[in-house]
Amino acid sequence: MPKPFGAWQVWKDAPTFSATSFAETIDGGQAFRWQRKENFYEGRWDKNVVRLRFNNKQIEFAIPQGSDPELTQQNLTSYFACDVDFARLADALPWRNDPVLDTAIQHFSGLRILRQPFAETLFCFLCSSTKQIPQIKAICDAVALDMGETLADGSHALPTWAAIAEAGETRLRAAKLGYRARYIYQTARFLAERPGWLESTEVAPTEEARARLLELPGVGRKIADCTLLFGAGRLEAFPIDTWVEKILTHSYQLEGWKLTQLQDFARIHFGNSSGYAQQYLFAAARAGLIRS
Secondary structure (H helix, E strand, O other): OOOOEOOOEEOOOOOOOOHHHHHHHHHOOOOOOEEEEOOEEEEEEOOEEEEEEEEOOEEEEEOEOOOOHHHHHHHHHHHOOOOOOHHHHHHHOOHHHOHHHHHHHHHOOOOOOOOOOHHHHHHHHHOOOOOOHHHHHHHHHHHHHHHOOEOOOOOEOOOOHHHHHHHOHHHHHHOOOOOHHHHHHHHHHHHHOOOOHHHHHHHOOHHHHHHHHOOOOOOOHHHHHHHHHHHHOOOOOOOOOHHHHHHHHHHOOOOOOOHHHHHHHHHHHHHHHHHHHHHHHHHHHHOOOOOO
């Protein structure tokens, strides 16, 4: 039976956020299983279901009654990559001679890159092609409801790739995945035939991991880089979607540059944490702070 959520508790070892960076981290296009409710966000990953809110410069959480608050905080610590010093990484970015990046960092100080389950991240970004964030969320929720394991609050986790392979393409199409259903089902079959392939990909060197992901049906450079950045913590991965391409073209005056040239620019200009810089720029463009 679904369990109601318990009382709010302070996340004792939460990272430092501003109100804007907190909202942007969990609801700014990195993850698609967070929904804003009243004055809090409700999210799911793996078998976790958690409510979070920013309250008096603290992060508070609520979980279904009977859930373990200590385990929840451990899982939050992993999910928010609390072992990574993002303040140091932000300071090392070239904001001192890049007013565009400086604007983004100043407004979203404290922004983090989530460390999501690798398999879930791949699935969500395969769902994302030509879709906006609310649509991607709706698709993920529909697939979870149909195929995913029931969580403590009665909602559903995303299905495993094995469950997707067993369910088949027709059920994926029922979730309004359209042409993506074929790619996702083919990927599920690919993974079913290669036990351990995804786990090996997650820990492979970045260039090798990207090349492996590009073997999957429907995975291009952007989806591969999103999966590496948001699902494996590869901060050097720099996804270029239409938003980011416009930012580089307009704000950095790189009109006419090919995608490979833009990738080279990002690697050279932003350095080893170029993917982190990308998320700052994406956030600032969505907020209308920089030209896109």
